[in-house]
Amino acid sequence: MGRRFAFKFVNLRFSVMDTSTKIAVIGGGSWATANIKMLTDNRNPKEIFWWMRDEENIEHIKKYKHNGSYLSSIEIKVPATNITSNLAEVVEKCDMILLNIPAAFLKEVLSTLNPDSFKGKKVISAIKGFIPEDNMIIGEFMNKSFQIPFEDIVVLSGPCHAEEVALEKLSYLTIASPDQALATEFANLVNTRYIKTNVSDDIYGTEYAAVLKNIYAVASGICHGVGYGDNFQSVLISNAIQEISRFVNAVHPIDRDIKESAYLGDLLVTAYSQFSRNRTFGNMIGKGYNVRSAQLEMNMVAEGYYASKSLHHINKQYKVNMPICRAVYAILYEKHSPSIEMKLLADQLS
Numbered sequence: 001m002g003r004r005f006a007f008k009f010v011n012l013r014f015s016v017m018d019t020s021t022k023i024a025v026i027g028g029g030s031w032a033t034a035n036i037k038m039l040t041d042n043r044n045p046k047e048i049f050w051w052m053r054d055e056e057n058i059e060h061i062k063k064y065k066h067n068g069s070y071l072s073s074i075e076i077k078v079p080a081t082n083i084t085s086n087l088a089e090v091v092e093k094c095d096m097i098l099l100n101i102p103a104a105f106l107k108e109v110l111s112t113l114n115p116d117s118f119k120g121k122k123v124i125s126a127i128k129g130f131i132p133e134d135n136m137i138i139g140e141f142m143n144k145s146f147q148i149p150f151e152d153i154v155v156l157s158g159p160c161h162a163e164e165v166a167l168e169k170l171s172y173l174t175i176a177s178p179d180q181a182l183a184t185e186f187a188n189l190v191n192t193r194y195i196k197t198n199v200s201d202d203i204y205g206t207e208y209a210a211v212l213k214n215i216y217a218v219a220s221g222i223c224h225g226v227g228y229g230d231n232f233q234s235v236l237i238s239n240a241i242q243e244i245s246r247f248v249n250a251v252h253p254i255d256r257d258i259k260e261s262a263y264l265g266d267l268l269v270t271a272y273s274q275f276s277r278n279r280t281f282g283n284m285i286g287k288g289y290n291v292r293s294a295q296l297e298m299n300m301v302a303e304g305y306y307a308s309k310s311l312h313h314i315n316k317q318y319k320v321n322m323p324i325c326r327a328v329y330a331i332l333y334e335k336h337s338p339s340i341e342m343k344l345l346a347d348q349l350s
């Protein structure tokens, strides 16, 4: 507590990699596909394995070298023999396991594994969500359920949209772990011409901020959907970063600068980007879609919807003043009118 590492860029050229590193990417969505691209574009030696549920998509990727369902412009360079739907086999084989499926499905997917499957493994979470049944962030859940020490857990965060990785637009990742050497080792596996990495030891703050910003991006979309303009959006997001700051300081009070890109940057990109799933989902809610029809229309997962419910429960313990999260919860789970709720919220912001 109280300790803070300055973010630093990791120099790829002089790193020494273990040539035997075997890394598994678990998940077949947009972010997993973008992570596969980073890992294969990065020149440090490694063997990459890829797990996904959908057999049909696996066959498509093996045949055409593109993911047929997500970011299909990306050329997949993982050997066909390393792409599988056998989770136990891929986890057993690899030293590093990169988890990349929406949080709502993680518990069910991992339930097929033995409790000691992750023994001796390094686990990287690229997921930005709470486990809904337990109201836990992923690092906490993996520590409690699989007894993985926090020193063996890494959080991979943004600000970074998968779609811009596909386009090779310059992006920055934040890689957080209590073990700075491990964070640096992982950074050296994903650094590329278009990906720069920041290393941090704030594993809790990075993960909570990354989950919370999804709720604010939903709020941003709702406001846009009901007709508010850029002037109000800026007030909303200024208040959102204050809510994030209050919450992470209540849960994990260390000396951190909330303006750094892992916190403020991730909030901004998600609240404003045309690529954001959460903003798109919120926009539909603001325009009058119900939750189910907005979800069906997207074919992608807006984590903020689930996070809103978990946060509502978690905050019963911390009692942090979070009027924006409260308003989103009321709209999504108590069926309050988006326009009335946003009007009430507007009176509380400054």
Ligand SMILES: NC(=O)C1=CN([C@@H]2O[C@H](COP(=O)(O)OP(=O)(O)OC[C@H]3O[C@@H](n4cnc5c(N)ncnc54)[C@H](O)[C@@H]3O)[C@@H](O)[C@H]2O)C=CC1
Residues within 6 Å of the ligand: 027, 028, 029, 030, 031, 032, 053, 070, 100, 101, 102, 103, 105, 109, 126, 127, 128, 129, 158, 160, 161, 162, 163, 277, 299, 300, 301, 302, 303
């Ligand atoms: N897309 C992005 O730009 C970024 C996403 N993330 C995070 O990455 C995680 C994965 O999200 P995306 O790749 O964006 O997902 P996505 O929205 O692109 O795809 C949905 C994924 O959910 C899977 N899925 C759907 N129903 C399922 C079920 N019943 N059981 C298991 N899996 C199921 C699909 O197979 C697919 O892999 C999320 O936590 C997200 O917040 C983090 C940073 C950037």
Ligand SMILES: O=C(CO)COP(=O)(O)O
Residues within 6 Å of the ligand: 128, 158, 159, 160, 161, 214, 217, 266, 269, 270, 275, 276, 277, 278, 279, 301, 302, 303
């Ligand atoms: O986390 C993200 C960007 O950093 C992705 O956000 P969305 O899921 O809203 O697209």
